[in-house]
Amino acid sequence: MLIPGVLLLFLMPLSATGTAQLCGSGSNYTTNSTYQSNLAALAATLPTNASSSPQQFAAATAGQAPDAVQALTLCRGDFANDTACADCVAASFQHAQQTCPNDEAATVYYDYDDVNNQRPGCVLGFSGDSDFLSPAAGLTENGTLFEAWNPGNISADATITAADVHKLLTVTAQDSAAEAARRYSTAVMDAVPTLYSLAQCTPDLSAGDCLACLQRLIGMVNATTSMRQGGRIFVLRCNIRFETFMFFDQPMRRINPSSITRAPPTGIKAWIIAICLASAVALAAFCFMVYCRCLRGRIRKRSVRLRERRTIKLHGGDHELVWDMETGMLSGFSFFEFDQIQEATGNFSEENKLGEGGFGRVYKGHFLQGMEIAVKRLASHSGQGLAEFKNEVQLIAKLQHRNLVRLLGCCSQGEEKILVYEYMPNKSLDFFIFDERRKALMDWNRRLSIIEGIAEGLLYLHKHSRLRVIHRDLKPSNILLDNEMNPKISDFGLAKIFSPNNNEENSTRRVVGTYGYMAPEYASEGLFSIKSDVFSFGVLVLEILSGKRNSGSHQCGDFINLLGYAWQLWEDRRWIDIVDASLNSFLPKTHPTEIMRCINIALLCVQENAVDRPNMLDVTAMLSSKTMILREPKHPPYFNLRVGNEEDTSATQSCSINGVTLSIATAR
Template sequence: MPGALFTTLSFFLLLPSAATAIGQTCGNAGNYTANGTYQSNLASLAATLPSNTSSSPQLFATATAEQAGADDAVYALALCRGDITTNLTGCAACVAGCFRYAQETCPYDKAASVYDDDCLLGFSNSSSILDQANNVTRDMGTLYEYWNQQVIPGDATAVAAAVHELLTQTAQVAAASTPRLFATAVMDASGSAMPTTLYSLAQCTPDLSAADCQACLQRIIGLLNATTSVRLGGRVLLLRCNFRFENMIFFDGSPMKRITPTSGAPTPTTPPAPTSTNKRSGIKPWAIALFVAPPLVVVALCFIFYCRRQRRRYRKGGLISDRNAPSLILPEGNVRLRQKHTKNLQEQDELDWEMEAELSEFSVFDFHQILEATNNFLEENKLGEGGFGPVYKGKFPEGTEIAVKRLASHSGQGFVEFKNEVQLIAKLQHTNLVRLLGCCSSGDEKILVYEYLPNKSLDFFIFDENRKSLLDWNKRLVIIEGIAEGLLYLHKHSRLRVIHRDLKPSNILLDSEMNPKISDFGLAKIFSSNGTEGSTTRRVVGTYGYMAPEYASEGLFSIKSDVFSFGVIILEILSGKKNSGSHDCGDFINILGYAWQLYDEGRWSELIDASLVPMHHSAEMMRCMNIGLLCVQENAVDRPTMLDVVAMLSSKTKILAEPKHPAYFNVRVGNEEAPTAATESRSINEMTISVTTGR
């Protein structure tokens, strides 16, 4: 065991302090045990594979570590880009960085694939990862895509054909370029066919045959569609092959092939000019066109509208609405989904949804598409249980990974809440808000489709003794600042003022770089540009431990309600403990009073998560604790706005106010006992909570 511990320690010392990989896919092979044999084997590979890869003439290496038997064996491969032959040290550092990135983004996963600009790495507990034929013909589990959001100007059909030609020819050169199976190319701007010069790269692992390399590359080139093929750059990567194209040169050396587009936009033919006019009738040709053109335009528009409508019809069932729900006022520019009381208006309801989708950047999906993407909601694809139902991982045929939120019919979230979340978040655009890709409503099925974020949610890390060490202080500070920026956008900078009302760590999702994204807007409230507060006469909904006292006791909510929840999250991030739970908080029943006492007595460091010790950023930590306590003040007027919070976080010299004692100070609130199975089966987001505030 001491030897294994030394090897593991060497693994962490070897890896660079910062990882710069562009993305990863975490496998479905299960998790390994911390400090166990599998981790020791993985550390052994991390110590040898980087140098083996850089010293290989092909910049490619495979390895196996089988200490203590095949059950804990680890199989791995690494490949550096074929044009970095003059920087072998960079190759080794890149592979080592990928090991660290895998540890950070796929913690304790037995299988992972990591992609960097200059290299790639894959490891697994299955030897099939080293089986060339298997990986080329069947395995798409290592697929990763990245696309530039800008579009190449010009005729879309001609551009798409030119991009496809560029990549196809680059793939052919790569497959023929033994032994490295690597190629670069350029396609110069050529009029309407390709108005922008593009550079490309294609590469396969050198252990493939030329035919297998060609097949692998053609397979991922086939993933291009009408949207991605006109982007101003992109890359698609499998563990065994990959391609990339950009509008700027991104590789070393001169392109290995210069490609001229042969397929362009068809040249329009000009009809011959009329040689005479119809003198007998006295009608000029231009007059005929003037009378004929408008009806033709109308017919064409009707045909386009009809095609769009038909394209969105479902093969099974149709969109339904809550017939008893009141009319919902939507953000500016949207279509109102009004009450409909007769069956013959159901098609109009569906049409409203179609028009809504046309006006927004989200799609209305067919239920069969969702079933196919999630493999019929396979239990193995289940990511977790959300407030209103389970969330599944899915993948569309073109390779796009998604998170599917399937609203449970018994959850209590009706069609009104469903529409609220769809129509709200579809219009919100911010880097710290989760992106809604679309929705599906068929019969009793109400489904939301989000971007897939590989690192789950914040609570998955900060409340787990093994994973919390993966979040150092710098990462935690980035998360705090990101949540603050997202809330500021909702409260002040979005088109309408939005109060989230259910902010908590499980609703803070983390992307591949551990950046936070606020999610779950089912309980959000929308206000006009001047409105910032409201009240509810219905049951109070939210999550125990994060609700402001004025909302819990009187049903009053405002932007300061979200500020309170944010303050709780700050203290949880600092301490690694839940606000409400059976942990040691001295004489206090929650973390709020305990944190204030420690801060007031100058013992604030006793609150800090042990995984952050030794504290090299003590001043920042104490400052964040001060801000967190200001956010959880009992009276809403004493709490800062999110604009104030962002200013306090961004300036290390701004003098902060001293916090008073927080809400729920030294008072038992609700039932502290662990929830029973019956309680857990209910939606915690919809739990009715009665709270008595006190001092």
């Protein structure tokens, strides 16, 4: 594994070869070892695999743990032929083994050229880490980070500005993310000097992950480095570069600078310049006087809008986000104009509508570059929605995990408050598990993978994120599925930040969430903690395994909800009866102990007393181990409530409303 604090970095000036390598010093392999043999096997096959791929990208694993080696390589998108790509990858392996001898991990950025880096290069990385090839694993780590800058600055009389450089890189990054086949894009900005840019991701990244990776790199380009004559920033999964010379084949897009103020040509007499300037000033003054009344209202409106666009402050608790609209970016996401969103969604047409909730409506959209997005538009009448909008922007902008939905940006313009997310083509979990036809697509391995993914996302929120977050509204409709059916937790409008040193319960008089998934102490007394999310997770697991909602007596035998039904079957040692009938055909091929363990874990999560429930670190450990001995669960809440029991009508109501998020209830 590459360790940022102990990297060996070899840099050459940008005007010569730009080859660099990062040598991980975590551990070494011995000569003639199995690890070295596995690495040699990859060095022999990966160049051919990359050159024969349409994307000129390859990833592979050689050997078995603990000597397994994982590697990936990517050639730049403008390689003229396959042979050159293969040669570059082979040279990268040789370079790594010469400069990082016996290191188990290394990353090489290899410029396959001689002068001015005008021929394309490639990137190579290998490691013994088991998650090295996971696309999400390399998005935020710094172990493969490399940056280099041309020592020369853009001249003082140039028309290009730092904002122009950011605009060029941002548009190039958006084009690269939208390029589904190769995740590669180039552009040119016609200014003085002419500026060229390139952005590329590994093609196994989703559009959202690619854009987030590139925007993270763009955020490292500051006011000083943006005025250099060239620069590049790499991580293993994505890279950006800009230069004052064309270092690639013909650019794919031309971009106009935001403003151009050209210096007057030399040799023109001063009195001619003075006359021209005086005439221009007089003409401007005349036009202003003539149209002053007509434009006054529009100027005032435009001024208000400009102030709103330049700086947006979103307050919440002890946190404040200040949005600098000069760059249009904050922590890896963008500010969008309302007309951009309007155009992307076909003016919020009904055919693009994906759903509707208490916040407002959700639409599918397409940017001009082809990127698909999901747009959540705040309903103008929604008082609670404005607070949730601020809360979600404040939270999810600082959270990045492969099992959390990615917020690409937002729009705050007048009354319009809009959130823009990566588009999830498979909609939400409830779309599958509660539909008689679609649930057949959810075999046991897929359901288990979804359960594990949700658990990993919750563990990140509770323990590993920069902010410690209690979600408070975990349910199937808030679990979105990407094109590979990976789960992503969404909708952080009701989430709460808590102190990492405080695992005690917090209290509120405003109970928010969805009945049926609320922990009993929260629904009845307004007490919430990380154990509240654990309870919701347990309900989710039972629903995934059974294909039944946690409500509806017709689905749960004699009980008013799924919890009581599952508990009774567990007590009677008939736990298999709760399993979704569509899984029956898979049961002979699946060790039934795995399903029984999941039911056991779910029942541990929904125990009535919060102190008895495991935390998410315990849950992920139990899910990942087939040998860990599990405790016997204690009973869940409402387990003794049966259909027709008139004594507990209020309790029945509090756990049978399953689809609606309530946010103005008062704790009893």
